Amino acid sequence: MPFYHDYSDENAVILYWKYSDDDEFNVEELIEPENLEKAKDYHPKKLLEHLMVRKMLKMLLPEHKILYKTIGEPYLWPDSAHISITHSFPFASLAVSKNRVGIDLEKISSKILRIKDKFLHESEHIWTQDRENEVDLLTIIWVIKESLYKVHLSKYWSLKSHYQVFPFDVNNLSEIKCRVFDDFFSHDFTAKVFKIEDFYFAIVEEKRDLDN
Incomplete structure (x- = not known):
């Protein structure tokens, strides 16, 4: 997964990555157990987007995971920071901040x-x-x-x-x-x-x- 850019500032770490054919992902290692069953039905590109986000999270907070509220809003667990995610193949981005960020x-x-x-x-x-x-x-x-x-x-x-x-x-x-x-x-x-x-x-x- 080639690093594309770091948009971090004093409040947030914001990483932006671009998919490469050389990237390798372990689905069971990266996708949370709570999300694994749903992820099995994802389109291959959608799954890659989710895997890129999880790989960035592992780089920053290896003991944390991304879960979802009933309205679909992602949140970090343990709840130690605010997050925002976005992806549109071949790009994906993750923001982790002490304040709310979008x-x-x-x-x-x-x-x-x-x-x-x-x-x-x-x-x-x-x-x-x-x-x-x-x-x-x-x-x-x-x-x-x-x-x-x-x-x-x-x-x-x-x-x-x-x-x-x-x-x-x-x-x-x-x-x-x-x-x-x-x-x-x-x-x-x-x-x-x-x-x-x-x-x-x-x-x-x-x-x-x-x-x-």
């Missing part, structure tokens, strides 16, 4: 134009509609909102109505303002986005002052 990656594709009305906030339509780089803009918004959802999880919220990304320049993706909100509150965040080959990769971290 990561997401998505391949750049014009297919996203078909679903934009399902996740774009009304304000985002104004500055993305019919732009020459609309596919890039939409893909970046998507990975940011997916990352926000992992930080501020609620199955009752929609990416369209309760998540907002403010205008940004595709040539400067290091600090993109975004927020999660409803009629009673608004939590502001700053996302970092990286273009990796034909994918966009987003990182959203919760800051300590959000808990105050």
Whole structure:
């Protein structure tokens, strides 16, 4: 498994890897007993994605494992840190942080134009509609909102109505303002986005002052 990049900072360890045909995995060693039966039915590429994430975890916290809540949210056991995972073959990424963290990656594709009305906030339509780089803009918004959802999880919220990304320049993706909100509150965040080959990769971290 070739190392691709380390996006770690003072709060989180964030590793990003790319699959290689030379990689070797022991399924029973890497997949948790609680997840093993389900993993047997995975598509081969999906299984490889899960194995890459587990191999990264073994590098960082060899005595820990990834389990899932009933709503599908992954968590670390023993519960010593927050995690976020994302994968889209041939890439996989794992974040381990003392604060809540969300990561997401998505391949750049014009297919996203078909679903934009399902996740774009009304304000985002104004500055993305019919732009020459609309596919890039939409893909970046998507990975940011997916990352926000992992930080501020609620199955009752929609990416369209309760998540907002403010205008940004595709040539400067290091600090993109975004927020999660409803009629009673608004939590502001700053996302970092990286273009990796034909994918966009987003990182959203919760800051300590959000808990105050």
